[in-house]
Amino acid sequence: MKAQLSQLPWYHHIALMQKLSDPDTRLWYAAAVVEHGWSRNVLVHQIEIRLHECSGQAISNFKAVLLPEEFKSSLPSIELLEAELRGG
Secondary structure (H helix, E strand, O other): OHHHHHOOOHHHHHHHHHHOOOHHHHHHHHHHHHHHOOOHHHHHHHHHOOHHHHOOOOOOOOOOOOOOHHHHOOOOOHHHHHHHHOOO
């Protein structure tokens, strides 16, 4: 995680410190900045809409949709797809 923090511009650090009191939440946003390349303004916007609270909660119909057997072997597993939607 320290490597990710070292990649952030100082102004991002200031925004994280001013806008967030929880260290774990700061680290979540710091990792997201590095992963997605957010500008400081985008970071502040994501904090204001509390992105971390809803991230990974996308509604999907993966389990409800049945595919023919011949296609199933060429597709990633449902668990893998759901994990990807959750950000992990």
